[in-house]
Amino acid sequence: MHDSHLLINKAFTYAKRQELSDPENCRYNEILGFWLWGNDKAPLVKSNNPDLPKPGTKKEDIETGEDLKGE
Amino acid sequence: MTRIYPEVLVLSNKHDYSTDHVSFQLNRIGASYLRLNRDQLSEMQICLDPISQKLSGKAKDFSFEILHEKLKSIYFRAPVYLRDNYQPGLSPNEQLSRSQWAAFIRSLSVFDKALWLNYPQATYQAEIKPYQLHIANKLGFDVPKTSIANSIGCQNIAHDKREKLIIKTLDPLVLSISDKEAFIYTNAIELDDLSKADISSAPIILQEALIPKIDIRVTVIENIVFAVEIKKDSDGIDKDWRLEKDNVSYTSIILPSELEFKCITLVKELGLKFGAIDLALHNGKYYFLEINPTGEWAWLVSNTNLEIDKAIADILVRGNE
Numbered sequence: 001m002h003d004s005h006l007l008i009n010k011a012f013t014y015a016k017r018q019e020l021s022d023p024e025n026c027r028y029n030e031i032l033g034f035w036l037w038g039n040d041k042a043p044l045v046k047s048n049n050p051d052l053p054k055p056g057t058k059k060e061d062i063e064t065g066e067d068l069k070g071e
Numbered sequence: 072m073t074r075i076y077p078e079v080l081v082l083s084n085k086h087d088y089s090t091d092h093v094s095f096q097l098n099r100i101g102a103s104y105l106r107l108n109r110d111q112l113s114e115m116q117i118c119l120d121p122i123s124q125k126l127s128g129k130a131k132d133f134s135f136e137i138l139h140e141k142l143k144s145i146y147f148r149a150p151v152y153l154r155d156n157y158q159p160g161l162s163p164n165e166q167l168s169r170s171q172w173a174a175f176i177r178s179l180s181v182f183d184k185a186l187w188l189n190y191p192q193a194t195y196q197a198e199i200k201p202y203q204l205h206i207a208n209k210l211g212f213d214v215p216k217t218s219i220a221n222s223i224g225c226q227n228i229a230h231d232k233r234e235k236l237i238i239k240t241l242d243p244l245v246l247s248i249s250d251k252e253a254f255i256y257t258n259a260i261e262l263d264d265l266s267k268a269d270i271s272s273a274p275i276i277l278q279e280a281l282i283p284k285i286d287i288r289v290t291v292i293e294n295i296v297f298a299v300e301i302k303k304d305s306d307g308i309d310k311d312w313r314l315e316k317d318n319v320s321y322t323s324i325i326l327p328s329e330l331e332f333k334c335i336t337l338v339k340e341l342g343l344k345f346g347a348i349d350l351a352l353h354n355g356k357y358y359f360l361e362i363n364p365t366g367e368w369a370w371l372v373s374n375t376n377l378e379i380d381k382a383i384a385d386i387l388v389r390g391n392e
Contacts, residue, residue, distance in 0.1 A: 006238065006260075006268035007275055011246055011253035012314070020086040028085055031073060031133055033094030033106030045091040045369075 023052065073133040077105035078141055079387045080185075082176060083148035084110045089369035090148050096384035104387075105135050109149060112172055121181045137182075143390030144186040146383070149176050150365075151195045186344065186391045188292075188383065189364050193342035197364040200241060200276060204359070206340055210333055212359035215279040215351075223266050228279050232263035237278040256311040281353035282309045289326065289348040290368050291338045292382040298326045299371055307352075321374045330357055337362065344386060 022028070026037040026044055035044035037052060044052065079097060083090035085108040097104040107128075117128040124139030150173070161169070177191060189197075196202060201219055208214045216228045219241060229236050239257040246253040259280050260268075285307035290297040300322045301312050308315055326334070330350075337359075338346040347366020351358045368379045 003269045005272050006265070006270050007240060007255050007273065008246065008248075008253075009268075010238070010258045010260075011248070011255045013248060013251050013253040016247075016250065016252050022086075030106075030111075030130060031075075032098055033081060033104065034091035034098075035088070043091070043095050045088055045095060 026052075075103075075105050075133055075135040076141060077103050077135065077137060078143045078390070079104035079146070080137060080142060080144070080179075080182075081106040081146045081148070081387075082109065082179070083146075084108045086110075087148055089367060090146070092369050092372055092380035093146060093383050093387070096380045097387065100384060100388065102384065102388045105137070109172060109176060112175070113168060117175075119175070119178060119181070121178065124181050126179065126182075139182055139184060142182055142185045144188065144387040145179065145182060146188050146387055147191060147194075148365075149173075149191075151191045151198070184391070186386070186389075188344040188386065190342065194364040197341040197343055197346070197362065198242070200361055203341075203362050207337055207359040207362075210336055210340060212333055212337070213356050214359050215281055217279070218277045219274050220277060221271050221274045223270070223277075228277055229262040232261065232266075234262050235259045235280040235282060236262060236265060237276075237280050238265070239276045239278070241274060241276055256314055259310060281351045281358055283307050284309060284351040284353045284358075286312050287324070287326075287350040287352060287357070288321075288371070289334050289350060290366070290371065290377075290379055291334050291346045291348065292379070293338075293344050293386055294335055295382045296326065296331045296334055297368075297371065297377045297379055297382075298324050298331075299375055299377070300324045321371060323375050323377060326357075345383070 023035065023037070023044065026035045027041075028035050036042060037044045037047060037049075079102055081090060081094060081097070081104060083106060090106065094104070094106050111130075115128050115130045117126070119126045126135075126137040128135050180191065201217070204214050204217055215237070218228060236259070237257055238260055240255050244255070246255070259282070265277075283306075286301040288299045288301060290299075301308065301319050302322070303312075303315050303319045305320075308319065312319055334346075334348055337348065338344070341362070341364070343364050345364065345366075347363045347368060349360040349362070351360055371377050372380050
């Protein structure tokens with residue numbers, strides 16, 4: 001039996017990703033095309049609240065971004 | 072019920088927060104736009120007429136009609152093709168749904184007069200890393216010595232057995248390894264270790280290691296360039312900086328004008344309107360590493376206040392004027 005390929009030996013392993021769920025206390029507005037949060041219904045991406053998910057960061061590269069081309 | 076006749080169509084999915092930035096900017100400037108999320112299409116009634124180039128649909132709270140004579144642009148935040156067919160546990164219905172909605176999204180290429188950011192066909196070719204290197208080299212970029220191979224020996228990249236080379240995948244992928252997942256970042260490896268390793272079952276990219284280096288991310292939107300230097304503790308990062316992403320700093324920089332022009336030209340040459348280019352500054356020279364036509368950018372809006380979201384919204388509103 002062959003050894004594993006070099007790239008597989010070098011792979012960065014992590015726990016399987018869960019299905020993306022809706023951010024807490026947020027609602028997606030289909031007309032506006034972006035998420036709103038809180039009672040004020042402020043745009044989620046413009047929030048500085050550290051308790052909210054930080055959208056659009058490089059941290060999400062595996063989840064939704066360039067490494068998966070938005071899959 | 073609200074009826075929408077959009078001039079800008081945004082194709083994305085519901086949890087793609089980068090798209091939120093663009094929708095927010097489109098809303099701010101009063102644009103006529105519609106965001107359709109691929110993961111919500113099954114909840115709508117949708118009909119595409121490819122002959123008259125018309126897409127109409129009805130959702131719970133709104134309906135829409137997209138007419139080719141009115142549509143200015145399409146922001147395409149969708150994969151060119153799905154790479155997740157390996158996923159276990161999908162029912163036949165889910166498999167059919169994924170495959171056919173993906174084809175439906177591609178079918179929107181009937182709107183061929185609109186500006187696409189980016190056009191799927193151009194993205195498909197531009198994602199081919201060796202092709203990128205070929206075009207970048209042709210345009211005068213410095214590029215690292217590179218081979219794509221499944222054996223060691225034919226390369227003329229490193230000679231000393233302690234010398235390092237870069238190894239990376241030809242195409243990004245997520246591996247399923249028993250109950251975990253794995254992603255393959257760019258790695259540096261000594262020639263001696265490489266020569267003992269098995270790479271026969273799949274070709275890899277072998278590249279000259281640019282060490283030390285400073286990583287630079289250049290985001291190009293047509294003729295607008297946003298460049299950011301990526302450092303850790305004021306120094307460059309010799310390994311794949313994405314592995315250090317919680318500890319790095321991003322600083323907006325101005326590139327030499329000739330290099331900036333080359334970046335714009337590269338994006339045009341590849342038939343793109345948007346490109347995220349990775350450069351490395353090594354020994355005083357800027358090297359082209361790769362370009363990602365679907366590259367992420369919203370993390371730069373959050374970290375550097377660069378107005379990439381505004382630039383994208385502006386080009387979408389302008390269309391092919």
